[in-house]
Amino acid sequence: MLNFEIYEGFAFQTDLLTFRMECTLGENQAQAHYDPQTHLCLLRLPADFSFKDRRNQLWLQKVVREVLRGMAKRIILPRLATFAKQYGYTYRRVFIKDLSSRWGSCSEHGNINLNLWLLLLPSQFVDYVLKHELAHLRHLDHSPQFWQEVDRMTGGPGTAKALSKAKNDYLRKQVQPLFMGAQAS
Secondary structure, rough: EEEEEOOOOOOOOOOOOEEEEEEEEEOOOEEEEEOOOOEEEEEEEEEEOOOOHHHHHHHHHHHHHHHHHHHHHHHHHHHHHHHHHHOOOOOOOOOEEOOOOOOOEEEOOOOOEHHHHHHHHHHOOOOHHHHHHHOOOOOOOOOOHHHHHHHHHOOOOOHHHHHHHHHHHHHHHHHHHHOOOOEOO
C-alpha cells in the first residue's frame, strides 16, 4: 500500500482519465462523479475539509483509493478483456489492488492482479502492462519467449522493452512528483 499526503488541488490527467477534487459539499460527505464523455472523475469533498488534519488524510486516502479502484474496473477491465479476446487469451479472475511496487502480476492459476494506480499512466503504457500480464499466462517468467509474445502484441521486435523503458521514464518525470514523500507500507 502506498502512503502519501493528498494536498489541496491534487489532480492528474491522462488520455484515459482526468481526476480532480473540489470542496463543495456539506459535512462528512464525499461524492465521486464520472462523466464517460469527458473522462472526468470529480471527487467532491466537504466545503470545510482540512487537508492538514491527519484523520482527514487517512479518510481521504481511503476514499481516493476506492474511487480509483472503481474507475479502474470501469476503464481498464474492458481493455483487458478486449486484448485477451484479440490475442487468444483466457484468464480466471482479475483483482484491482493498491500495490506499492508493481503495476500488475499474474498467477499460475490464471488470475491477474492490476494496480489501481495504473490510471495515472497514459493508455499506451496501461495497454503495455495489460499485454505484459496476458503474456504471463503463457510464460510465467521473463524469458526470451515471454518477450517475443509481448512484442507480438505491442508491435514487433524490441517494442515491449522500449515501451517498458518509456513507461519508467514517464513514471520518474510525471507520476513520482505527485507522490513526493510517499512511502510503501
